[in-house]
Amino acid sequence: MVTMRDVADAAGVSPATVSRVLSGTRAVTPEAETAVTRAVSRLKYRPHYVGRALRKRATNTVGMVVPRIANPFFPHLVQAVERALQPHGRELLLCDSQDDPVVEARRIGALLEGKVDALVLIPCHSRASRPALKEAAARIPVVQLDRAVARSGTDLVSVDNRAGMRAVVEHLRGSGRSRLAFVGADPEISTAGERLNGFLKSVTAHEGRRILLGDFSAEWGEESVGRIIEHRPDAVMCANDLIALGVLRGFRRRGHAIPEDVAVTGFDDIDLVAEWAEPALTTMRQPVDELAAGVVHVLLARLGGDERPRVSHRLMPELVVRASTGAVAP
Incomplete structure (x- = not known):
């Protein structure tokens, strides 16, 4: 299936220029118009797509x-x-x-x-x-x-997710925390990957860091506590507020006090999650x-x-x- 970008590449112009030539709504140079017209003909650009580009009225x-x-x-x-x-x-x-x-x-x-x-x-x-x-x-x-x-x-x-996680690490160290863990999500989701990367760049392996990856849900956050608690972290950094909400619940149900036994942080600052968590959640506000x-x-x-x-x-x-x-x- 030929796309507008294929036409643009063949004509040596941008997709926006192709759109202008086809719609006739904005002036382009004669050279660009000729190149686009020839590319459309040579590539047999489908009339369905041309029809879309030829529409005169925007939908707003x-x-x-x-x-x-x-x-x-x-x-x-x-x-x-x-x-x-x-x-x-x-x-x-x-x-x-x-x-x-x-x-x-x-x-x-x-x-x-x-x-x-x-x-x-x-x-x-x-x-x-x-x-x-x-x-x-x-x-x-x-x-x-x-x-x-x-x-x-x-x-x-x-946002700069890596810088955000670095700021969280600095805050936790400044409050006396040294055994840091990270509970995140699939790094193939860019925000999850960037936040994990920010943690990895800020906390070295010899510091005893612990990493668990799942999804962006409170259910995963609560489940992760059962896997990480044996390592006795004194701070758990979470890739978003929902994970943090689950982590808070998981520690409380096991009789651990927040923040006396372990600090917990989130990311996003979601209304009715961060402020209403028990205790209220430290987080990075987007x-x-x-x-x-x-x-x-x-x-x-x-x-x-x-x-x-x-x-x-x-x-x-x-x-x-x-x-x-x-x-x-x-």
Whole structure:
């Protein structure tokens, strides 16, 4: 199946230029128009796709695909993106990929057939999400949010997950903790991999570090306690707040006091999770509104014809210290 990117590569121009030539909505150089026209003819670019590109009216709708809407962090991101789009007269159409690359590809395809003008994608897998992502990016502007697929040729807006984990390590050491453990998720999810990498770069093997990897759920967090407790960590760093919630529960059910016996940290600062945990959870706060504003800024620029090289915006998360990491008693 020939894509718009194939046409662009054959013509030596960008996909945006191909779109302009086919739609006739923006001026291009005569040379570019000739190159695109010849490439379309030579590659037998399918009329179905040409028909999409020839549509004269935008839908003013942006599609968004999230990995799992049941994870309470993602609804906050969705709401923030929707708020950021509203002043620009654009609506948001949401899909859930269920953490499945096959489902994700179907959702992306459905949004493309629904004629969204652009796509915000939180990819569910750092490799398996690439084909559908690249196909979408050949047709409309696509920005990755929070998670990343490397070498996808698309823009990214996220936080510096590695720096966030380094900040947590520094905080724990500053409060007297020395036996650090990490409970994370599948490193093929970019955020999980980056947070694990931040831990590994900050805590050396000879310090007795312990690592357990599962998924981003509270159930996994609670299960992990049974595996890690024999190593007697005095701090457990978790890859997100849901894991941390389960870790807190697991230690409490075994009669361990938090933070007197063990400190626990999360990542994301999810409302009604971090603040309402018992005790309240120390975590890295993601700047949700700033992430959403960054995504919308990039999308609008691409929709306006910006052809500058793809960007990777990394914002700094903020350490929020709460009761779960109180200082070690002397």
